[in-house]
Amino acid sequence: MTARRAAPAVLLRAGDTGAAVRGLQARLRQIGWWEGDVTGSYGSRTTSAVAGFQGRRGLSATGTFDVQTRARLVAMTRLPTADELANVRPRPVPKPAAAARWDVDARCLTGRAVCVSKGTNTLTWVVDGIPQYSMDVRFGSDELPTREGVFAISWKKKDVISTIYHTPMPYSMFFSGGQAVHYSSNFARLGYAGASHGCVNVRSWAGITRLYAETRVGDRVVVHW
Template identity: 30%
Template sequence: MGDSKRARAARHARTGIAVSLTALVVPAALTVGAAAPAAAASCSTSTGPYQKQVEKFLGRKADGRQSAADCTAIRAFQGKHGITPTIGYAGAITWRTMDTMNKQKAAGKNPNAAGKCPVNKGRVACVDLTRQLTWIQDGRKLKYGPVPIRSGRDGYETRTGLKKVYQRSVNHWSTLYHVRMPYSQFFDGGIAFHSVGVSMWNPPGSHGCVNMRTADAKQYWGLLKKGSNVFVYGRKPGT
């Protein structure tokens, strides 16, 4: 083959490769079924059904009317605790979370004032699902807490009643949910106290376990043992 023929053949080969590559590069906007970029969540301008209560909780003017400043404050609260959509709307889940916090604060250092957790069992870990609180008491003497918890979500409710710690695993791995469960203390058929890395007020809740902050779970690990009593009562809001 002469030099001119070889040159033409080389040009044709380069052109064919370029055409092939061009056919593979399709703009995303023209791709059938391509997902559009997610739009940033906007701040809600709507007044929510719990506007006044939420404003009061956040220390804002409780006029019951949504403002840009209200929305910013509500969004900050929602973002901190993983409440979605994080758009600053004063809805049911946001207010339910705040109301639970109010009840937890009101418990003070006398969480068993109503006498719902037994005082005749010696050392017992009390779990109040209604207020999402737990504490450890010896008879009537408070040993630790109360501290906030995150119990089972709707459909996975933490079961109530008198239980006993039957297994402990300091660095447990869940083969069911494929997650670490540090400081696990099992007391009811797979349900355990254990630490998690999310807010205690993060909805919708656990798959039945009593989630705790790491520092609290460590304290429970030191204060309880195999055979320790656990008493669970009440009902989690929203279940």
């Protein structure tokens, strides 16, 4: 006789409503498994999102939210804010009035450099000391910060799925271990309400594809304040 392992206890399922469902949907939205507003209603969209999340992590893709799925989701996300739960769109972060049009560190002024400013949330592509263009970026959270310093693009790939967080990282330019400059649909959708897992997120598709085409392995990456 072979003993059957008990199925994980179910916390939420199709037909449920309320604050717990909103929290689930908000966490799924943080990692790209939920599009649009949270609703607080566990319908077919929630079932599909949960099943997809489960399947990508080797869990049984039941579409019901059980204790095992909760543990994996909580480990990959943060507690949703009141604004996230209420679908309040964040206001753009204003740039300091004194900031110049180009926020370029002195270390970016020779050769080819991707110059990334945490102070003004901008990335500027600089060639031989001349800024070419700039775009908005966001960074990691306090728990998973984007590293600062002088690096170089070590490798590039257009189609990347994070092996740790299992989220898309299109047009990745890796500069420090698993940290890369890449496009983020989550940033494009939510703006500064969220954060990356340490990467430099770009929300402009046109901007990231242009930058990817123009950069080379070995180009400098400077992350500064």
